[in-house]
Amino acid sequence: MAKVRIVVLILIVAVASAIVGVFIYKDIKSTGNEITIREVGKTGDGGQHQEKIEEINGKPDLTRKVVITAAMLEESKKQALEKIGQIIEPLKGDPNLFSNWVELGSYMKLIGDYDSAVVYWKYAAAIRPKSFIPFANLGDLYLHNIKDTVKAEKSYLTALMVGPDQPMVYEKLAELYRYFLKDDTKAKQVLRDGIAKNPSASERLKYILDHYDANN
Structure with missing residues (x-):
């Protein structure tokens, strides 16, 4: 049984890595080195939403202690730590490896070290400020793991500011408004905005909006 659980975990990690690879392929390359305070368009009401993104000076400490809080077998922990070490090694020589x-x-998210996940994704955003990926990942982390809807909303809004074609x-933002904040007006407006900005790639958004009230 233990061997089966290890295999399942390895498969989960492999799938997660594949998904990350897809996101990276879509990344818009940038030579930016840091992010500071920026203004984010508030989806839905035409107003403005101010988001303060922490300015990052220098790269994160790659020697910081890794904290495993997820329920994992010892062998799975060992494999995860080995993989983390492999990812870190090239960063020691080139901190620009997005x-x-x-x-x-x-x-870090997989093993339950959410603080480290935040640090590393924020730095990824600092070196590639035109990529939606770190902000979307942070939105998911804040919403589903850290349980902070305010930060989740800000992260998703920032992701849409730099990646309006996603x-x-x-x-994801519509789900936050609909299921977590219970704001159907904002949820519907987000769906409309997504459809308007992606007319040829928004069939799912159209379906959700068309069946919104029927599924409530």
Whole structure:
């Protein structure tokens, strides 16, 4: 039984890595080195939402202690730590490896080290401020793991500011408004915005909006 659980975990990690790879492929390359305070358009009401993103000076401490809080077998913990070490090693020589920071954050989330995941994804955003990926990942982490809807909303809004062509993020933000904040007006407006900005790639958003009231 233990062997089966280990195999399942390995498969989960492999799938997570594959998903990260897809996101990285879509990344818009940038040479930016840091992010400071920026203004984020508030989806839905035409107003403005101010988000303060922490300014990051220098790269994260790669020697910081890894904290495993997820329920894992000892062998699975060992495998995860080995993989994390493999991801970190190239970063010691080249801190501009965006995909490594994104993957490192994903592994930290997997093992339950949410603080480290936040640090690494924020740094990924700092070196690639035009990529929606770190912000979307942070939105998921804040919403489903850290349970902070305010930070989740800000992260999703920022992801949409830099990646307005990502229907998936509109759907995630709409779910936050609909199921967590119980705000149907904002949820519907987010769906409409996503459809308007992605007319040729928003069939799922259209379906959700068309069946919204029927599924309530």
